[in-house]
Amino acid sequence: MWLDAGPEVGTAMPTPEVEIAGRVEQLLASLPPGVTLVAAAKGRTAAEVAAAVAAGIRHVGHNYVQEARAMRQLIDAQPIGAQITWHMIGHLQRNKAALAVELFHMIQTVDSLRLANELERRCSALDRVMPVLIEVNSGRESAKAGALPEEVEALAEGLTELPHLQLRGLMTMGPLIEDREQLRACFRLTRETLEHLEQRGLVSPPAILSMGMSDSYQLAIEEGANMVRLGTQIFGPRPG
Numbered sequence: 001m002w003l004d005a006g007p008e009v010g011t012a013m014p015t016p017e018v019e020i021a022g023r024v025e026q027l028l029a030s031l032p033p034g035v036t037l038v039a040a041a042k043g044r045t046a047a048e049v050a051a052a053v054a055a056g057i058r059h060v061g062h063n064y065v066q067e068a069r070a071m072r073q074l075i076d077a078q079p080i081g082a083q084i085t086w087h088m089i090g091h092l093q094r095n096k097a098a099l100a101v102e103l104f105h106m107i108q109t110v111d112s113l114r115l116a117n118e119l120e121r122r123c124s125a126l127d128r129v130m131p132v133l134i135e136v137n138s139g140r141e142s143a144k145a146g147a148l149p150e151e152v153e154a155l156a157e158g159l160t161e162l163p164h165l166q167l168r169g170l171m172t173m174g175p176l177i178e179d180r181e182q183l184r185a186c187f188r189l190t191r192e193t194l195e196h197l198e199q200r201g202l203v204s205p206p207a208i209l210s211m212g213m214s215d216s217y218q219l220a221i222e223e224g225a226n227m228v229r230l231g232t233q234i235f236g237p238r239p240g
């Protein structure tokens, strides 16, 4: 072969797909049993997500409804597509609620009764029950979405009035801070809030505690997370 021989085989860099597969396998092997891994897919291509799925990812989270729709069409076309559970993990605007309830199997970012009422209306029209998490602004950051910790109980009580929403637990981002102990305190507060809701019978078991991202998931698991949402750790640094 004297035509283009391509890159030298011995020195070829692993393709992004191979790197993603390796990271997924390593993560799935290292997470404690009972911890669900959600691949956070914002800013990623369908090919990258497909590589993660091929390596064993069964839960995909997205922040943006339109992008999730395009991605889901491509992943649904894969043989494994029907086995994927799709999670809405970004802030949800009420005018996107109709599309969101068609696309997602779980909505992790319910943070107001106004949003919950809109989701209820849309789920009722489709005659389906949507599992939801309440997003907690555990760091009390003014710019962040989520219910404040002291607002969570009233919101959970409000959800009991909405037959097409099923409260499954809590989600938090945690503040972007260097202080690990402060972050730990936010995760702990979220777990304690969930325990309180469970004691009051406001959560449908088994309860889900979705917290921890690439730089904080080990800490979150120490504080009781049973669902972690990882982007960078699976796909590498986000472009741009």
Ligand SMILES: *Cc1c(COP(=O)(O)O)cnc(C)c1O
Pocket: 040, 042, 063, 089, 090, 173, 212, 213, 214, 215, 229, 230, 231, 232, 233
């Ligand atoms: C982006 C994102 C993640 C993942 O973040 P990484 O640091 O890339 O792991 C998790 N949860 C939410 C809500 C996100 O927006």
